[in-house]
Amino acid sequence: MEIFKYMETYDYEQLVFCQDKQSGLKAIIAIHDTTLGPALGGTRMWTYESEEAAIEDALRLAKGMTYKNAAAGLNLGGGKTVIIGDPRTDKSEELFRAFGRYIQGLNGRYITAEDVGTTVADMDLIHEETDYVTGISPAFGSSGNPSPVTAYGVYRGMKAAAKEAFGNDSLEGKVIAVQGVGNVAYNLCRHLHEEGAQLIVTDINKEAVQRAVEEFGAKAVEPNEIYSVDCDIYAPCALGATINDDTIPQIKAKVIAGAANNQLKDTRHGDIIHEMGIIYAPDYVINAGGVINVADELYGYNRDRAMKRVETIYQNIEKVIDISKRDGIPTYKAADRMAEERIEKMRNSRSQFLQNGHHILSRR
Numbered sequence: 001m002e003i004f005k006y007m008e009t010y011d012y013e014q015l016v017f018c019q020d021k022q023s024g025l026k027a028i029i030a031i032h033d034t035t036l037g038p039a040l041g042g043t044r045m046w047t048y049e050s051e052e053a054a055i056e057d058a059l060r061l062a063k064g065m066t067y068k069n070a071a072a073g074l075n076l077g078g079g080k081t082v083i084i085g086d087p088r089t090d091k092s093e094e095l096f097r098a099f100g101r102y103i104q105g106l107n108g109r110y111i112t113a114e115d116v117g118t119t120v121a122d123m124d125l126i127h128e129e130t131d132y133v134t135g136i137s138p139a140f141g142s143s144g145n146p147s148p149v150t151a152y153g154v155y156r157g158m159k160a161a162a163k164e165a166f167g168n169d170s171l172e173g174k175v176i177a178v179q180g181v182g183n184v185a186y187n188l189c190r191h192l193h194e195e196g197a198q199l200i201v202t203d204i205n206k207e208a209v210q211r212a213v214e215e216f217g218a219k220a221v222e223p224n225e226i227y228s229v230d231c232d233i234y235a236p237c238a239l240g241a242t243i244n245d246d247t248i249p250q251i252k253a254k255v256i257a258g259a260a261n262n263q264l265k266d267t268r269h270g271d272i273i274h275e276m277g278i279i280y281a282p283d284y285v286i287n288a289g290g291v292i293n294v295a296d297e298l299y300g301y302n303r304d305r306a307m308k309r310v311e312t313i314y315q316n317i318e319k320v321i322d323i324s325k326r327d328g329i330p331t332y333k334a335a336d337r338m339a340e341e342r343i344e345k346m347r348n349s350r351s352q353f354l355q356n357g358h359h360i361l362s363r364r
Helices: 003-009 051-071 093-105 120-127 147-166 183-194 206-216 223-228 267-275 289-299 303-311 313-327 331-363
Strands: 014-020 025-033 043-046 077-084 175-179 198-202 233-236
Touching: 003 051, 014 051, 014 093, 025 051, 025 093, 043 051, 043 120, 051 077, 051 289, 051 331, 077 093, 093 120, 147 183, 147 233, 147 289, 147 303, 147 313, 175 183, 175 223, 183 198, 183 206, 198 206, 198 223, 267 331, 289 303, 303 313, 313 331
Parallel strands: 043 077, 175 198, 175 233
Antiparallel strands: 014 025, 025 077
């Protein structure tokens, strides 16, 4: 992998390699774009096949955060960290504190949070060395568990997509197939049930399914049956890539709106569902409630303010649909365009400001 060539092609700003012999820390911080503000993105701990695989993951995830933060209307850029190691056996206080010192050394260019393989307790250890971390324990003034907030954002975004498909945003009486009933999806089901939607659910965790059946009157189906059920809305809330060559011919829903990341197996699947007339709420726009919530910690966490911001996911999905119609493109491309237009406007505005500043100085 020619790292500088890759960074130049996709416009990355910085790649930081962090090594601490004492603790065994091997971490890679990728900062993609800070046009809108400091880069915010979680720390993932994973057993990568190779160092190159870890670098690629950090770069890919950092760029994804640039788009997610920009589309959410946050004044934040995109970054991500990967720590090479087994989260079950390689964690230690020394490791996370050493990592915290590296973040502190970036002086606010990058702010971290929890991700796959890391926890609130790990963030608390990082917080011992730096303030540039979110998702810490509520005792430190943090926002706590982000799942209910993410779920509320998905619920709001689903209503916006339903409005485009059905003429109004009411979900009462709508049949909604929810794939996965984990923490986020459970809270989503609660909102949908309270509005009078009919739920069909599946999960490999039978206890989670049973809870949804008992509490929300949901109908349970086997995991491989969820794609072909008669429903108005399909909500992927588990693994990614569930919109693919095998599942698309089975889907009867008019709307796809859920909490899962990377729902399209390939971008061409976004083109196919667009041609079928299915309204797709792009994943990183609809599931941004969690990042909106932790971003509020940077101002001193206020739950009411954070929830008001999460409500704007409704308007963000509307904007994506408007761009899709304006430019004749699928919604997944429209989401990218919305993020890119926002970044470009800020870049132009800064460039104009610097030019004007130069003229003022040169006249003195």
